[in-house]
Amino acid sequence: MEMSSEDPLIAPTVTVESRPIGPIETPVVKVSDIPATVSVGDRVRPKASVFRADGTTPVVGCPVDFFVKDTLGTMVLGDRVKTDSAGDATATEYYYVGRPEAGATVDFIIVTRPIIV
Numbered sequence: 001m002e003m004s005s006e007d008p009l010i011a012p013t014v015t016v017e018s019r020p021i022g023p024i025e026t027p028v029v030k031v032s033d034i035p036a037t038v039s040v041g042d043r044v045r046p047k048a049s050v051f052r053a054d055g056t057t058p059v060v061g062c063p064v065d066f067f068v069k070d071t072l073g074t075m076v077l078g079d080r081v082k083t084d085s086a087g088d089a090t091a092t093e094y095y096y097v098g099r100p101e102a103g104a105t106v107d108f109i110i111v112t113r114p115i116i117v
Helices: none
Strands: 028-032 047-051 063-070 073-082 088-090 107-112
Touching: 028 107, 047 063, 047 107, 073 088
Parallel strands: none
Antiparallel strands: 028 047, 047 088, 063 073, 063 107
């Protein structure tokens, strides 16, 4: 096939569309169901409420991890528990305060995982 000087040259074109990326928000996490003081024999089941940065809009489906650190080490109370429509997640396990913890401090650790909202 011969090309003549009259054949137009078709150049490829590239189309690029750009979209802005929204800001990364630090959620507001409110912890409840943990009493100020606990005694031997108490059962504690922490709850976390996760809200967007405005503090009022609940984050639905946010994975939350619950841990407790005591004299025996760190234990999981709930692994990747998803928040409900109100932004609430409750640990799947209770923490039982035993005799070794008498007079000691118990730390409850709550971790939220990043999601795209």
